[in-house]
Amino acid sequence: MKHSERSQERLARSLQMLAEIEAGSKTPSRVETAVMARWDAMQKRRVPSRTRRVARVATAMAAGITIFGALAWHNMTVRLKPDTTSTVRLKPDPTYTTVAVVGGPLMADEPLRVVRMRVARSVLGELGIPSPAQRGAAPAATVDIDVLVGEDGVARGVRVPISEL
């Protein structure tokens, strides 16, 4: 018999012997007593008394009322606050007037960008706007106009200063 086989056989015998001895071992009764005492303590904590139940309901109601009040207050303050969004509303400017609508139709509440451009006066004619030159006044070479550009980058309208009309 090989040496390793002998040692394995000896090991198997030893383990079997130890397993037989261990099979009879049991936890001391004091452990069971301790575990059951913990069970009883835990169950006692779990069962709520009448006072505790009333206190729990009252706490829940108070929390509900607080949350409701906080939400109501928040909604009210939001409503009272002035609109501070970054939308720029175009106010009627006495020096400017919108005279031409180009591109697509202007949608309600559509965000627009105003691009001021200096263009040749002849451009006004191409847009169908009568220029002072056409009315016999001394014309300037260029004119400043505001182009209203929609979100899609397409021009919606052109504002021309009244002085130029």
Place this chain on the structure above:
Amino acid sequence: MHDAASSPDIDLMRRTAAGDRDAFEALYRMHHATVYRFARLMTGSTTTAEDIVQEVFLALMRDASRYDPARASLTTYLYGSARHHTRRRLLRDRFLVRLEDQADLCLPAAAATAAEDLIRQRDVQHVRRAIVRLPARYREVIVLCDLQDVSYADAAHALGCAIGTVRSRLHRARHLLADKLLRGVACVDMARRPTVRCEV
């Protein structure tokens, strides 16, 4: 995973989760010895094993409702829990040195007139110490498969690894243990040698 024999366990666990004291007591009486033996063999300490039994059953009473019988039998579940608590305990106590461990592995030879049970007792103590000195991953498989007769599948489930891993660890663990025992025997044999006295 669980068999028909574990169906009373399922019922008892359900009742335990509902707060039935008798059901919990019955569960304890059915399984405490299994957990105790595992913990004692893993730690080599009776007092630590008692603590682990308490911790395992405290966890069971807390989390009884979370036990899923479809995943594993209660015994396997308890082995898993015992393993977890044992590892945690060993990790916590790693800087402590137990008094029993201070004795050297090479035990002094028994007297020539020692009875058979004394030799047996000494051998068992020797094996027990050799097991405790194995690395935890090898100790677990030896304790579960060789000493507690747990199937490879259940051991794999309790240890959270594949069956193949259990097999390979067991193979390696047996070799390590045999080696340790052999070295122990050599030491004992050395101690058994008759002392030669020189007469002047």
